[in-house]
Amino acid sequence: EIVMTQSPATLSVSPGERATLSCRASQSVSSNLAWYQQKPGQAPRLLIYGASTRATGIPARFSGSGSGTEFTLTISSLQSEDFAVYYCQQYNNWPQLTFGGGTKVEIK
Amino acid sequence: EVQLVESGGGLVQPGRSLRLSCAASGFTFDDYAMHWVRQAPGKGLEWVSGISWNSGSIGYADSVKGRFTISRDNAKNSLYLQMNSLRAEDTALYYCAKDYYYDSSGSPFDIWGQGTMVTVSS
Numbered sequence: 636e637i638v639m640t641q642s643p644a645t646l647s648v649s650p651g652e653r654a655t656l657s658c659r660a661s662q663s664v665s666s667n668l669a670w671y672q673q674k675p676g677q678a679p680r681l682l683i684y685g686a687s688t689r690a691t692g693i694p695a696r697f698s699g700s701g702s703g704t705e706f707t708l709t710i711s712s713l714q715s716e717d718f719a720v721y722y723c724q725q726y727n728n729w730p731q732l733t734f735g736g737g738t739k740v741e742i743k
Numbered sequence: 744e745v746q747l748v749e750s751g752g753g754l755v756q757p758g759r760s761l762r763l764s765c766a767a768s769g770f771t772f773d774d775y776a777m778h779w780v781r782q783a784p785g786k787g788l789e790w791v792s793g794i795s796w797n798s799g800s801i802g803y804a805d806s807v808k809g810r811f812t813i814s815r816d817n818a819k820n821s822l823y824l825q826m827n828s829l830r831a832e833d834t835a836l837y838y839c840a841k842d843y844y845y846d847s848s849g850s851p852f853d854i855w856g857q858g859t860m861v862t863v864s865s
Contacts, residue, residue: 636805667849669851669852671788671852673788678838678855678856678857678858679788679838679852679855680855681843681851681852681853684843684851690843690851690853720787722787722788724788724790724851724852726849726850726851727849728849729793729800729802729848729849730793730795730800730801730802730803730848731802731804732778732790732793732802733790734780734787734788734789734790735787736787737787737788
């Protein structure tokens with residue numbers, strides 16, 4: 636099983652600031668990495684796939700980078716609606732897919 | 744509108760069984776692999792199981808292997824999860840999710856249901 640490790644567990648950021656979230660895979664997942672956003676009481680929403688491609692309707696302030704084992708999600712200027720929990724997921728190792736433990740982005 | 748609606752959750756005693764269903768609409772169901780993902784109260788997401796479009800490829804998380812069985816009925820646009828020998832640690836909100844890529848073996852999930860809650864307790 637590929638283990639996905641996210642850091643930090645919690646990130647305190649002021650509105651308008653930049654947020655950088657990390658995700659590390661225990662072995663290479665190539666670019667088969669997705670990021671999801673989850674708000675309280677809601678299902679997760681796909682933000683980024685292929686490590687760096689924004690899903691439909693996702694604002695340009697969200698960007699993803701990385702390949703292999705190291706990945707980053709950057710939110711360039713945090714808006715109030717961006718405070719949420721973010722998960723990475725590898726889908727390289729079908730049929731055993733795995734999520735990271737999540738990073739909570741909270742208001743500083 | 745593309746939609747997934749889960750059902751079948753509830754309160755069940757340890758060791759008993761439960762069957763979850765997911766009704767799909769708004770897309771060609773038999774073109775896509777489907778998955779179950781769960782989330783224990785206050786915890787993160789855990790992929791549980793996935794099934795290819797034609798049921799030819801199936802996978803399970805180690806935590807449920809041998810106890811849970813995923814299946815699908817393409818004629819009914821439905822996904823199922825048979826859960827046997829349930830444990831307290833299976834308590835979670837169970838989501839049904841759709842692959843983004845057509846006919847793929849490895850894809851992110853673009854559509855999620857709202858989930859059905861399973862509580863395992865005596």
